[in-house]
Amino acid sequence: MERTFVMIKPDGVQRGLVGEILSRFENKGFKLVAGKFGVLAESIVDKHYEEHLAKPFYPGMKAYITSGPVFRFVLEGENVVATVRKMNGATNPTEANPGTIRGDYALSIGKNVIHAADSPESAAREIGIHFTPAELVSYTKID
Ligand code: CMP
DSSP states (O other): OOEEEEEEOHHHHHTTOHHHHHHHHHHHTOEEEEEEEEOOOHHHHHHHTGGGTTSTTHHHHHHHHTSSOEEEEEEESTTHHHHHHHHHOOSSGGGSOBTBHHHHHOOOSSSOSEEEOSSHHHHHHHHHHHOOGGGSOOOOOOO
């Protein structure tokens, strides 16, 4: 079954949106198989955002993403990667449709509440950065 990596960013945590966001994914039917709450180590941030290291916005983004705790989790389910991206809405909240998480809760591209892997390959890479295999729990979900 497909899995994806999701992270509620410091602005989402500080605004008390963790429960609301998690509920959306649980209500959709996705299964929570791992979760971790805390402030990201700089080395993890550099690995996670490897493709953005040279971008002009990177230093500001790194300062922001390490400014407070984030909630990282892994979801499992059919087409979970693409569906979670759709539920999150466009990266730039000004382009995100109402009804999506960023459309409903975010204003700026920097503080855009949530991150999710953009492909199954990215999901596998990001899950491997943030979780050990033993931290991914195996259980049967009663539908
Ligand atoms: P995310 O899905 O976490 O992946 C990369 C992040 O870079 C993205 O969400 C945005 O929050 C951030 N980002 C992309 N473009 C910019 C920008 N121009 N200024 C600030 N942050 C950006």
